Amino acid sequence: xxxxxxxxxxxxxxxxxxxxxxxxxxxxxxxxxxxxxxxxxxxxxxxxxxxxxxxxxxxxxxxxxxxxxxxxxxxxxxxxxxxxxxxxxxxxxxxxxxxxxxxxxxxxxxxxxxxxxxxxxxxxxxxxxxxxxxxxxxxxxxxxxxxxxxxxxxxxxxxxxxxxxxxxxxxxxxxxxxxxxxxxxxxxxxxxxxxxxxxxxxxxxxxxxxxxxxxxxxxxxxxxxxxxxxxxxxxxxxxxxxxxxxxxxxxxxxxxxxxxxxxxxxxxxxxxxxxxxxxxxxxxxxxxxxxxxxxxxxxxxxxxxxxxxxxxxxxxxxxxxxxxxxxxxxxxxxxxxxxxxxxxxxxxxxxxxxxxxxxxxxxxxxxxxxxxxxxxxxxxxxxxxxxxxxxxxxxxxxxxxxxxxxxxxxxxxxxxxxxxxxxxxxxxxxxxxxxxxxxxxxxxxxxxxxxxxxxxxxxxxxxxxxxxxxxxxxxxxxxxxxxxxxxxxxxxxxxxxxxx
Amino acid sequence: xxxxxxxxxxxxxxxxxxxxxxxxxxxxxxxxxxxxxxxxxxxxxxxxxxxxxxxxxxxxxxxxxxxxxxxxxxxxxxxxxxxxxxxxxxxxxxxxxxxxxxxxxxxxxxxxxxxxxxxxxxxxxxxxxxxxxxxxxxxxxxxxxxxxxxxxxxxxxxxxxxxxxxxxxxxxxxxxxxxxxxxxxxxxxxxxxxxxxxxxxxxxxxxxxxxxxxxxxxxxxxxxxxxxxxxxxxxxxxxxxxxxxxxxxxxxxxxxxxxxxxxxxxxxxxxxxxxxxxxxxxxxxxxxxxxxxxxxxxxxxxxxxxxxx
Numbered sequence: 001x002x003x004x005x006x007x008x009x010x011x012x013x014x015x016x017x018x019x020x021x022x023x024x025x026x027x028x029x030x031x032x033x034x035x036x037x038x039x040x041x042x043x044x045x046x047x048x049x050x051x052x053x054x055x056x057x058x059x060x061x062x063x064x065x066x067x068x069x070x071x072x073x074x075x076x077x078x079x080x081x082x083x084x085x086x087x088x089x090x091x092x093x094x095x096x097x098x099x100x101x102x103x104x105x106x107x108x109x110x111x112x113x114x115x116x117x118x119x120x121x122x123x124x125x126x127x128x129x130x131x132x133x134x135x136x137x138x139x140x141x142x143x144x145x146x147x148x149x150x151x152x153x154x155x156x157x158x159x160x161x162x163x164x165x166x167x168x169x170x171x172x173x174x175x176x177x178x179x180x181x182x183x184x185x186x187x188x189x190x191x192x193x194x195x196x197x198x199x200x201x202x203x204x205x206x207x208x209x210x211x212x213x214x215x216x217x218x219x220x221x222x223x224x225x226x227x228x229x230x231x232x233x234x235x236x237x238x239x240x241x242x243x244x245x246x247x248x249x250x251x252x253x254x255x256x257x258x259x260x261x262x263x264x265x266x267x268x269x270x271x272x273x274x275x276x277x278x279x280x281x282x283x284x285x286x287x288x289x290x291x292x293x294x295x296x297x298x299x300x301x302x303x304x305x306x307x308x309x310x311x312x313x314x315x316x317x318x319x320x321x322x323x324x325x326x327x328x329x330x331x332x333x334x335x336x337x338x339x340x341x342x343x344x345x346x347x348x349x350x351x352x353x354x355x356x357x358x359x360x361x362x363x364x365x366x367x368x369x370x371x372x373x374x375x376x377x378x379x380x381x382x383x384x385x386x387x388x389x390x391x392x393x394x395x396x397x398x399x400x401x402x403x404x405x406x407x408x409x410x411x412x413x414x415x416x417x418x419x420x421x422x423x424x425x426x427x428x429x430x431x432x433x434x435x436x437x438x439x440x441x442x443x444x445x446x447x448x449x450x451x452x453x454x455x456x457x458x459x460x461x462x463x464x465x466x467x468x469x470x471x472x473x474x475x476x477x478x479x480x481x482x483x484x485x486x487x488x489x490x491x492x493x494x495x496x497x498x499x500x
Numbered sequence: 501x502x503x504x505x506x507x508x509x510x511x512x513x514x515x516x517x518x519x520x521x522x523x524x525x526x527x528x529x530x531x532x533x534x535x536x537x538x539x540x541x542x543x544x545x546x547x548x549x550x551x552x553x554x555x556x557x558x559x560x561x562x563x564x565x566x567x568x569x570x571x572x573x574x575x576x577x578x579x580x581x582x583x584x585x586x587x588x589x590x591x592x593x594x595x596x597x598x599x600x601x602x603x604x605x606x607x608x609x610x611x612x613x614x615x616x617x618x619x620x621x622x623x624x625x626x627x628x629x630x631x632x633x634x635x636x637x638x639x640x641x642x643x644x645x646x647x648x649x650x651x652x653x654x655x656x657x658x659x660x661x662x663x664x665x666x667x668x669x670x671x672x673x674x675x676x677x678x679x680x681x682x683x684x685x686x687x688x689x690x691x692x693x694x695x696x697x698x699x700x701x702x703x704x705x706x707x708x709x710x711x712x713x714x715x716x717x718x719x720x721x722x723x724x725x726x727x728x729x730x731x732x733x734x735x736x737x738x739x740x741x742x743x744x745x746x747x748x749x750x751x752x753x754x755x756x757x758x759x760x761x762x763x764x765x766x767x768x769x770x771x772x773x774x775x776x777x778x779x780x781x782x783x784x785x786x787x788x789x790x791x792x793x794x795x796x797x798x799x800x801x802x803x804x805x806x807x808x809x
Contacts, residue, residue: 007603012602321585
């Protein structure tokens with residue numbers, strides 16, 4: 001073991017005594033900061049896209065959309081609600097809003113609400129701990145295209161029967177249970193949710209996401225869409241456990257900056273309520289707008305630099321015949337490879353940590369916000385990027401050992417990592433091939449930088465062009481680790497077999 | 501540890517080319533062993549095999565009775581210089597030695613010592629890319645000395661040295677051997693090792709052609725030849741031939757006599773009344789002796805099909 005420490009010391013001395021390699025480390029940091037600055041400056045010109053702005057935060061810290069029309073009354077303790085959703089329809093997307101329209105005035109839809117609803121349009125029962133955007137809730141609802149769902153606190157979603165129209169919510173202590181029924185007689189339980197006991201508000205609600213068309217083209221991606229209004233018709237509304245004498249009040253819950261603020265409309269005709277809503281009650285998703293990981297967009301450049309370092313760390317020895325001196329000092333060639341990998345990995349990890357921390361802080365300072373990424377996510381971005389650079393450098397080292405030629409090895413690494421990444425996220429490749437590329441090539445490891453979460457209950461183009469990787473952060477990283485382990489194994493076999 | 505290199509029955513082929521064909525010899529301590537032969541005779545390959553760099557098809561190579569790959573800190577057992585130009589050009593000479601020292605758990609102090617020993621103390625912190633070939637040879641020797649090893653193995657250390665450098669290297673090698681080390685020095689130019697080597701391993705076509713002490717070799721190559729200077733060439737040749745000697749004309753007034761010792765030559769010539777101005781026993785140079793030995797190998801080298809077989 002003490003022999004291996006000496007070997008590490010030797011390889012460290014080798015690395016730090018070549019000035020070009022030390023400069024290369026500085027270059028990697030510089031490129032990360034440069035791209036972070038460019039990305040920040042670029043985004044501050046284009047402004048905030050969807051997902052930007054001051055979105056409310058859900059109970060678990062997730063950024064959420066919380067726009068709905070609520071017909072409600074207080075529910076201070078245990079109780080239950082029952083209703084039949086007679087119909088749920090949508091509207092044609094309206095023309096872009098005219099300048100000068102009064103922003104705060106409740107507006108009525110111009111087009112008659114007759115179109116098919118958005119698949120994730122929602123009409124149902126809700127118990128919500130308050131009307132502040134982002135406050136906890138539990139709801140059971142009929143959707144436009146996904147049957148009955150039980151949802152709570154924005155991120156949780158449970159499927160219920162596809163054709164039920166009757167809904168019931170029962171609140172008992174800290175638990176809310178949702179039921180659905182096709183005929184109002186035979187009820188099936190959809191799901192349960194925890195909701196703190198105490199004062200709350202309960203009633204019926206309507207919400208709908210806007211209509212979105214997603215498109216990608218070489219070099220970018222876009223979403224075209226607009227506000228949609230959903231109209232829900234309810235009857236047989238019964239509440240048990242409400243305050244005596246309390247009536248139904250209509251209220252819009254909306255984030256003030258939300259361009260999809262719901263119109264306030266509720267008609268109460270005998271037993272029938274007609275409620276119009278827009279905006280969505282769901283976790284916020286990305287889209288083509290700015291994302292926190294854009295502060296790390298220089299990673300591909302830094303990765304290329306550390307890949308060159310990784311390749312040269314071994315191929316210059318072959319080129320100069322120095323590898324014979326190395327193997328004369330240490331006949332155990334696999335130990336040499338291991339020592340090189342450890343030293344290179346440690347150096348590039350440290351460089352990556354400095355570069356990505358600096359880039360994230362610089363980018364955030366220019367952008368002026370962190371897009372709701374939690375501290376944990378930000379740490380994962382920084383550490384994950386450093387690990388990405390370190391393992392990519394070791395991968396390059398292994399390829400350099402296998403090929404023994406600097407130019408060929410650098411080309412191989414760029415073709416295997418940098419190129420697939422750029423082709424995929426810049427939408428040069430169509431979505432499906434791009435997803436396969438990001439599953440199979442070492443470029444999958446860029447998933448460590450994704451901040452976006454795939455929400456099944458939100459319609460979104462979950463493709464690389466929109467910032468969605470097909471694998472999880474560490475799942476994608478594991479693909480790179482697998483490639484690196486395989487390359488190191490091949491390099492080790494060749495080292496043992498070949499004459500030096 | 502016993503300061504020896506033992507090479508036994510090494511065989512190695514590259515495709516159809518035989519690089520080593522039963523190479524066998526031993527390098528003993530206390531003297532410089534010259535490892536000579538024409539280019540391509542297998543000297544460098546043998547050294548790489550001894551250092552565990554190249555595999556062999558058969559045979560063993562041992563340092564002090566142990567295979568190189570079993571040595572934990574090999575530079576403390578063997579110092580080797582294979583290729584003085586195997587340097588990273590932007591790394592300083594001192595750093596080049598420092599990483600090797602670190603690999604053997606040695607420190608910067610030893611590095612500065614060997615830089616001083618080899619006369620590189622002033623240039624150690626300069627980039628090795630700017631070194632002359634002579635400085636690189638010195639740096640290579642410095643690297644070989646890092647672990648103060650009992651065995652040294654240097655491949656063509658005289659390459660690129662100026663006359664002053666050659667003198668320094670000869671003295672340095674003699675001093676190292678005098679300290680009791682086993683020193684193996686390869687060269688394709690025999691004259692470089694004049695007055696330095698005590699033992700000679702001559703190789704050709706991947707095997708040992710001669711393994712002899714330098715004194716014996718020169719005596720054998722000199723034979724009992726006599727150099728004779730005379731103005732009466734014809735009379736001298738007649739008189740000596742009558743006594744059974746073979747006489748060759750080497751110059752206008754010089755003959756080389758083979759088959760009679762010098763004192764008999766004097767007696768014969770005096771008896772016949774032939775005048776002469778000088779009679780001297782001939783002493784071959786190391787290079788002449790070496791050329792005699794390797795003539796065959798050189799001839800074979802001119803016929804590639806033979807080598808390929």
